[in-house]
Amino acid sequence: MANLRRTPLYDEHKNLGAKLVDFAGYEMPVQYSGIKSEHEAVRNRAGLFDVSHMGEVFFRGSDAEAAVQRLVTRDVSRLAEGQAGYAAVCYESGGTVDDVLVYKRPGAEYMIVVNAANREKDIEHFRENVPGLDVEISDESDEWSLIAAQGPEAVEMLETFTETDLASVKYYRFVEGEIAGKRAIISRTGYTGEDGFELYLANDDAPEVWRSLVEAGAAPAGLGARDTLRLEAGMCLYGNELDADTSPLEAGISFAVHLTKDVEFIGQGALLRQDADGLDRKLVAFEVEGRGIARHGHTVTDGAEIVGEVTSGTMSPTLGAAIGLALVAPTTPDRFEVIIRDNPIPAKIVELPFYKREK
């Protein structure tokens, strides 16, 4: 594959026999043993993902917080040092630039973790929209690798590689420590609906940490399983549920939008209007009742009129049913039809998430 970027773990993927695909300009593993078995390994034991393609952008300077406040929908002043929060980055229109994780680091420094496909667009948007603020916006994506260890046995497994008391690191909190002797930002976050950690590592250190965890029994898992896992957990994927024409309120992530925060943020006016006037579209979760698998882009009808579109759809390995998310008119009935290869297939709205782990 010509001109594709590789993560520092590329050789590991090759050695593990991964199937590599172009994802956001990176040559990334889509699967190793098979999506279903990797999915099940994460749900039942522990899986390991290379997500080094994600971007790390640092905000430093006396106005770092003011800059982040202006750029994201979450009120980051409420984050404690060592806490991370999910947020959207919006245009003035209320459409979404990206969905991100904001980390409040020691020394009033912020790290924003962005989607690989949006990295350049995000940086440009960030820099354009902080005039007059004393902030240095530093894209350090190429210096960091990111390994996600996820699953019911992931924490226990990681504990054997660190002195850090992982049990004391709560959900969406992070600490700096060592994993397998390598410095890491150890973050109790993930994109699978399982417990686990994401490990931000220096590029040179990533392969050894990866190998240690694989040897300890973590199943390498690719982007294919990552997608089925996040969909079962009801998490949004930029480009599917979220895009420049879709607001975070429409996509159902209002928990990441603090509409009334004190500091004005880009898109706040548009989102306040949407909130006051009512949304034109809403995100719903559905299960296909007939035979077929709904996919991204399939049309949704109420039996007569087009009412929306499927944003994500797959065969859920955990439920054994075809599930999906769709952006539809707010008046859409609980039972609707998805047009799959010209055939209307019945589907019904269900509660999110599709899958919730036992705690």
Place this chain on the structure above:
Amino acid sequence: MSLPQDLKYTKSHEWVRTDENGDTATIGITDHAQDELGDVVFVELPSVGDTFDKGETFGTVESVKAVSDLYAPIAGEVVEVNSALEDSPEKINEDPYGEGWILKLKTSGDSGDLLSAADYEKVMEEGD
């Protein structure tokens, strides 16, 4: 990658097994095709009695990530479909040339330009 020498193949990765009389053709997808697709989770089959021209889409195989159309390697009428695949689509992964067969066509059609195993191997080497 398994590649039985006695079968015929297409560039679109179907295999064809013609019975002794030459009038019934069993069709499936190749080991290479199932491997490329990954875990098959859904198969859409035609009905018995449907007729297809050579090259026409007769069904769909879906894995977790991908949707792949099936193309009739030869013209004919469907005389049997492997309805076991509706509940156990993974048979296509497990046994693509055996229990993973997809349908049988009654055919008088020209099978002249189907590929031999050796020719299909070249297609695979060249990449799709």
